[in-house]
Amino acid sequence: MPLKSYVLRDHLGIFTIGEMINRSAKVYGPKRALSVYRDGKWQHLTYRELGKRVNLLARALSGLGIKRGQCCAILGPNSPEWGQAYLAITSLGAIAVPIDPALKPHEFKHILEDTETKVVFVATKFLEDILEINEDISLKHIIVLDSPKVSKKKISGFEEFLLEGQKAKGKIKAPKLSDVAAIIYTSGTTGKAKGVMLTHENIMSDVALIYQVVDLVPGNTILSVLPIHHTLECTGGFLLPLYAGLNIYYARSLKSREIIEDLRTAKASVMIGVPLLYQKMLEGIERKIKQAPLPRKTLFKGLLKVVELAERVGKDEEAAKALFAKLREKAGLGHLKYFVCGGAPLPPFVPQKFKRLGIKIIQGYGLTEASPVLTLNPIFRPKATSVGVPIPQVEVKIDNPNESGVGELCFKGPMVMKGYYKNPEATKAVIDDEGFLHTGDLGYVDEEGYVYVCGRAKNVIVTPAGKNVYPEEVEFELDRRPFILESMVYGIPTERGGEEVAAVIVPDYEEIDRHFSGKQLSEEDVRDLIAKEVKRAMENVATYKRVKQFVIWDEELPKTSTRKIKRHHVLPVVLNMAKQAK
Template sequence: MPLKNYILRDHLGIFTIGEMVNRSAKVYGSKKALSVYRDEKWQYITYRELGERVRFLAKALQGAGLKMGQTCAILGPNSPEWGQAYLAITSLGAISVPIDPALKPHEFKHILEDTDTNFIFVAQKFLEDILEIDEELSFKKIIVLDSFEKSKFSNKKVSSFEVFLREGQKQKDKFKKPKLKDIAAIIYTSGTTGKAKGVMLTHENIMSDVALVYQMVDLEPGESILSVLPIHHTLECTGGFLLPLYAGLNIYYARSLKSREIIEDLRTSKASVMIGVPLLFQKMLEGIERKVKQAPLPRKTLFKGLLKVVELAEKVGKDEEAAKVLFAKLREKAGLGHLKYFVCGGAPLPPFVPEKFRKLGIKILQGYGLTEASPVLTLNPVFRPKDTSVGVPLPQVEVKVESPNENGVGELCFKGPMVMKGYYKNPEATKAVIDDEGFLHTGDLGYIDEEGYVYVCGRAKNVIVTPAGKNVYPEEVEFELDRRPFILESMVYGIPTERGGEEVAAVIVPDYEEIDRQFSGKQLTEEDVKALIAKEVKKAMENVATYKRVKQFIIWDEELPKTSTRKIKRHHVLPVVLNQKGN
């Protein structure tokens, strides 16, 4: 039977982004909206101030010549100014083009050229790159998001954020407002499987996703959220920026991605929620476990004893209540006393991570989505998450499994108001992923259980077919490999065999820090490390069927290249490893 009544409340309405900003400014007024650590202290602006600053910025952009339907890029790390720029661009009816700061200058240029962008907000660290690109593309206005020395730049197009904002105060207060069907953003996918495409998202796409997620979470005005993920990515922009503003939350911008500072910021902000990717939560869990190992024997014994009590309570369905009570002091000390839950997305979450956190009284809600869907499509219910599932479809979202096999596994396809308008200047690619019924074909394989929970098995393009015709999902094998203490991460792939089909192989990144800790004082050779990893692979493969087992592996000595949401860029790694001999 499908799970019912997972919707906690009605949404507040579906508005354009600009209308949402105006509503929040009126409703939440003096509540804190955006908080950032600067000049050795936390500073904030209220919702009323945010609404005013966004209006001035929009007027300044209009005065500089930006018109409805034209594009304006934003390039820089998370900051209140980044958010204000995004809100101003979209309030004006122009189209925001968020750019990943991790890209190379020639990739910046491609996006700017492809979208005919003449206006850009840019962080000072990228200003010289943009000025070089300006020599070819000739921008109309370049606004620097953070402080910079104007005297060093003779280009009259360049303006500081605050000076530009003040110019808006002098401009007329009228501009045409966009409609829900108008494009709000063009977001270039990071491209885990090839060349990036520009995803066109309308105001309705984005704000319907915001409103429908709001129905499934119990966040209230005045609570805080810690913003950690890069805001140019749709998951953070929708879930960690627009949703909090819609709900009246105070957004704290994390000082860095260091686990220690994130914990400190969670404590300072008293955050109710934080959105992260699996690797972030795994690192936090490792930090907790490391501290327990280093604790004095009495404290370590007490911790293990409390865990035993929680495990006993689990047998009668009372583990959540027991964990909340027994580990309350630990959570408070760790800065997680105010936390309602973590939300995880962007990549598959190993089930042991939410399971271990839950035993400490900390809940992780896993969700699923794509940039092409604004991005959230499913989310685990607050009151009954399943560790191995990506949750249930949001309200108004339909899901179907295309061409299921005997186990019910097929391609996951979704339909809903958040599904993109299409790929920019690429109708053929759009037609390839959105069918005549309006379903978005995700390219992910999965199934749905009897309660309506969705499960993702892996990418259709990544599936390895053995000579016997068996399907192997790389993510399933990677999960077992990555659990081994001396393996930092892995990438499983298929190697064609002479008898047809593929053999399972892997790229292994050793966890050299852990190896050094365990073999302190011993000088391990390259061959020693290979032998150690071979044992780890053999041990990991005991947990999978024979046909799924890794037959050969290659050592990779540095972190595998990833997208901004920590998905491995397989198309970057495969050409290299296929030219090497496995072990």
């Protein structure tokens, strides 16, 4: 597809991760690289300091006997130490194994055993789990990320281990671009975990090619919010900023109020997030506007009308930037160039509402198996309903399209993984003979080369009449209703063949309490209220797509680290609930 919508610039080169950080330490030396809030203040690490510390850590690992191709795991929340560990492991030519802290101890054990991990960098919170696991697997060493000193046999604090690098002798042999840099275990939304092998070339190609299409300037800041063990944040929110000379601020928490405060403090120009985060931020802004005095509220509505009128003549962006400059400044978004969104489908109303306030959300698409970014909306010409156009050197094809042009999205490019660890059969199932990665997502490409995602192929509901229903499309309408917090749409087999559309609904009890303050609602009252909400939501979809039955789920649905619902966890439970209800 022609990339006519992108404004391309030259990238800085494709290096191994170690070569990249050494280059950045030289080029951006005194500039701030990593910033974290500790002991009541923001603390900063320059690029020069970061380069030295990574080199010492790599030497310390080498001193333990860690060799090229051996695995070292990292388990803990986002922190400068997590990042330094990742850079040191990969600089040495060893393989980083980032572990999702949300997993259970038996899952930690499986990953450590499967990869024959030799060293674990771990946060104190998970140290007991690792010590217990170590009784069976015999690690060479454990380094505690958030403790400077430990001094126990085979256990070190981060700073004391770093100093061991001063004693290490011999020269570190740099890895090749074709060497595996990381193995990421991903269960996604469908169950069994697979280890995705990404080479230095996979990861750094993705970094360099994203750099070509985004506006990043050395010295600008980015707020790191998403969990860094996930490839989207590791590539886009960590390695890309270090490649480009940005200052990474680690967000203090995931609370939208604190994120906005951190955006203000950091004077951040960019942030990568998932749809739910931006929805919560939008709700916070709208709530403050509702609580504002009447004159201010009236002024806001008037300015919004002006922007809506400007949309008709294509001048809404300029109008929104000018009219809402003070509001953005007050909200801590004055320095913001744009938000980037990935990890899950973004409801179109979210970027549209932000756009009217003069704030851009750039949506992209990718998979862990592609390092992960494959498409990105052009900054100067985004489409709210699209995941953008393929980044440079990425080819897209639609496999087995139907009469509407919808088929499986497949991509080819230098960022596509080497394969699944110890699983050639699974690798062969997703990478075809032409080198295209089969994503399992259904979608299409428009005449301008923009890619659209309709939903997961495995999730498609086929009605008795043979019509295809994409659950994500129906969920979007349900989730817009004020008393519905979230939903999951699925198919139930019918006696006539095919499936009928059903949903599991999580009521927004906070909103219900606010709306019916002082009234005691019974379970039956809540169900009646949700039934009305479902009916109203279904007015916006075709008859064959409408929800025929639903069950109430009283807590947040289980999700992956990027906030995708774990359907394989939920489905057996809701199907059983539906049976009992009958």
